[in-house]
Amino acid sequence: MSEFVAGAHVSSSGGIFTAIENGEKIEAEAIQIFASSPQTWRQTNHKPDAIAKFRDLHTRSAITDVWIHNIYLANLATEDPEHLNKSIDSVQFALRIAEMIDAKGVVLHTGSHKGRGMEAVIDQVSDALVTIIENSPGKAILALEDMAGQGGQIGKDFGELGALLNRVQSERLQVCLDTCHAFAAGYDISSSDGINVAMTEFDRVIGLEYLAVVHANDSKVECGGLRDRHENLGEGHIGSDGFEAITAHSAFQGKTFLLEVPGFKDAEGKANGPDLENIRRLRALRSGLPISADA
Ligand SMILES: [Zn+2]
């Protein structure tokens, strides 16, 4: 038996409050949403009544934690000052919305040094993180996500995130561990030995107490493949055994798992992202059963 919250990324198109119903439809116990369309800089104007409706529906639902994923365009390691300012502003916006909807925090892809190396950008990135936190009063966490490592992405190695946390020294700056990204980056978490090695390293360079939230995704790409291709739980290279080992590991007890998987095809042959079947698989794992079991 293990203990974690089985959640998922859900759509909030048509109003931020729709996310609660979308989460309930797939029996998600926690949700992650975008506060704005992830591929544009334009910030959604969430009206006070939409925020109030979100809070009301959330209170009356079984959903516990809410997380916001920052837009994908942000890059705190960019060489372009205008891009940097827009990136900082996007994170501050997401943290403001997080406070309004009582979300736990914001998950951020820190950025890419585009091959220049971490040393070339660490001052700029840590200064930007300090600015963001100073400009964002409240208690929402900013969780830097580990990345698959494509194109000089910061967070391929846990040590890069640890170095940033060390510089910034804020209790509010923590880490989101994406299982697919860690695997693609070369941490072989498909076995209990592998997950032990990876989490010992995480503890050494970051600290397990800074693990804020988990993105639970299987990987279409082999270990070390450096590409970010999510797969449904148990259907990828991490596989059922891998997820049994991950969910049983002590580092993940009490954490929130958020699915960002493609989903299984419905009767019309359409996959719609995180679905009830993936949630059901998480619940099977939580009961100490194989992914295929009915839990
Ligand atoms: Zn992400």
Ligand SMILES: [Zn+2]
């Ligand atoms: Zn990913």
